Amino acid sequence: xxxxxxxxxKACEHxxxxxxHRLCQCPIWVDGFLGGTELRESLNLRDWHRAQxxxxxxxxxxxxxxxxxxxxxxQAWEEFLADIEARKLNDSTVRKYKLLKxxxxxxxQRCGLRVLVDFDLSKLSEFGPNGKTxxx
Numbered sequence: 001x002x003x004x005x006x007x008x009x010k011a012c013e014h015x016x017x018x019x020x021h022r023l024c025q026c027p028i029w030v031d032g033f034l035g036g037t038e039l040r041e042s043l044n045l046r047d048w049h050r051a052q053x054x055x056x057x058x059x060x061x062x063x064x065x066x067x068x069x070x071x072x073x074x075q076a077w078e079e080f081l082a083d084i085e086a087r088k089l090n091d092s093t094v095r096k097y098k099l100l101k102x103x104x105x106x107x108x109q110r111c112g113l114r115v116l117v118d119f120d121l122s123k124l125s126e127f128g129p130n131g132k133t134x135x136x
Contacts, residue, residue: 001032001033002031002032002033002034002059003030003031003032004052005020005029005031006019006024006026006027007019007026007028007029007042008021008024008026009026009027012024014026022048026046027042027043027045028043028047028051029042029043030051030055034058035062070116070117072115073105073108073113073114073115073118073119076116077101077105084097103127107127111126
């Protein structure tokens with residue numbers, strides 16, 4: 001949900017009334033979440049009705065932010081390995097990354113992790129050298 005408010009200028013006589021005061025010509029800002037992303041920015045408007053219309057459109061269409069496609073762990077590794085080979089890293093470095101890939105794929109299969117976003121901090125700490133399932 002998005003909230004619009006006036007961000008009063010230093011010289012505004014209504015500054016002490018706070019964000020809720022709308023009867024001045026200070027810039028209008030938006031604050032809140034849209035598409036799972038926090039948003040806090042100027043709308044570059046001073047007209048309250050135009051700002052409300054803009055926010056309604058953003059919320060109705062949810063086009064302000066595009067949701068990236070959920071990438072599988074296999075796709076992510078393919079892209080990463082192609083990148084490190086394109087950068088012509090040392091063979092020993094490439095071998096270590098390929099070993100890490102095999103270890104992570106085994107871990108992902110045991111834990112049922114199919115997409116990259118499933119690898120959150122708690123799962124990565126389990127995967128690490130001191131993790132609960134690292135030696136399983």
